[in-house]
Amino acid sequence: MCNRWGRPPGAGEDAMAGRDEATWRVGVLFSRSGVSGITETEHFLGTALAIEEINTAGGVLGRAIEPICYDPAGDTDAYRSYARRMLAEDGAEVVFGCSLSASRKSVLSTVERHNGLLWYPSIYEGFEYSENIIYTGATLNQNVFALADYLLQEHGKRIFLIGSDYIYPRESNRVMRDLVEAKGGMVVGELYAPLDGDDAAHGAMVDAIRHAAPDAVFSTVVGRGAERLYRAYAQSGIDRARCPIASLTMAEGQIRAIGPDLCRGHVLAASYLGALAGEENARFVAAFQTRFGAERPTSMWSETAYAQVHLFARALAEVGTLDAARLGAAALRQRLAAPEGDLAFDGETRHIWLTPGIGVARADGQFDVVWRARRPVRPDPYLAWSRFEANSLDEGMAA
Known part of the structure; x- marks a missing residue:
């Protein structure tokens, strides 16, 4: 587990010890190793950059976003186990995570059982709907x-x-x-x-x-x-x-x-x-490379993860709660001028116009x-x- 990106995955201390009630605790569940390690590391870095930008600007309603992070290393069972730990033990109600459809499907029942809200930033095959998932990647x-x-x-x-x-x-x-x-x-x-x-x-x-x-x-x-x-x-x-x-x-x-x-x-x-041309993308590319190195390019993986955190922050500022139903409803009302262009949700499907x-x-x-x-x-x-x-x-x- 890492807390504010500071501790490595697998740190053994009780995640609830010293919990700061003045922060918004969220889970970050991407594989930074294993079969999909390259693309999911990009998801992770886009998520990290957005959270750091929001916190530097004063957080959401005066409270910082506190990330609780695990690396499932591409193991489907580990995604499920870590999702349960985040929602049942770590005090998170929102999770940014998963890339492959196998990992999303492995955590779906856990997220629904604990009434969490999964923000899923990957392209996928479609044919799915859950009140506990916000889908921000492209459909076919x-x-x-x-x-x-x-x-x-x-x-x-x-x-x-x-x-x-x-x-x-x-x-x-x-x-x-x-x-x-x-x-x-x-x-x-x-x-x-x-x-x-x-x-x-x-x-x-x-x-x-x-x-x-x-x-x-x-x-x-x-x-x-x-x-x-x-x-x-x-x-x-x-x-x-x-x-x-x-x-x-x-x-x-x-x-x-x-x-x-x-x-x-x-x-x-x-x-x-x-x-892509445009001021928003130029700013994103510059910020990403300043933070993670000029040799590391931005991509669809990092940008979607980045944009969805900013959409989350706007929804959270509107309702002031991590409750899945209220936050999810607020999320579907948000719009964002993202690096890729204007984003808005389709309320009927919980997916996004791209x-x-x-x-x-x-x-x-x-x-x-x-x-x-x-x-x-x-x-x-x-x-x-x-x-x-x-x-x-x-x-x-x-x-």
């Missing part, structure tokens, strides 16, 4: 829809699907398949590797891609597996300009870890890219923004009103 209609159009128009009709073997990749690939086929394209292969798969497992994916000769690859391989995949792809000699890997997750931080030159030409669909974008990776590790929607897109986590045959790119313009 806010990233996959535009990406399908981009790949079919810019690269060709033959698409190969790959993913890590758990719910988010399988559901995302199911929707991508439906989109590709509805628009006259063809899925020429679909493969999965274990979430902790080794170099051989991901090398076999690349061999299958080379044999199928698609026009583009849609990848939902995540975590360390994605790093293995992109390295193997670069070594394969496949022309990335002709046949890129397109994903919803391979952002600036992981590109830095893999090596930017090995990722040049690959595609990312996301509502935030570090290269502005989709598409970037192509450069040799310096940033993205050229090649398309962005003209306006925020309403979340459709159940795909109840999204039209699969429509062209999402018609609703945007090059940035």
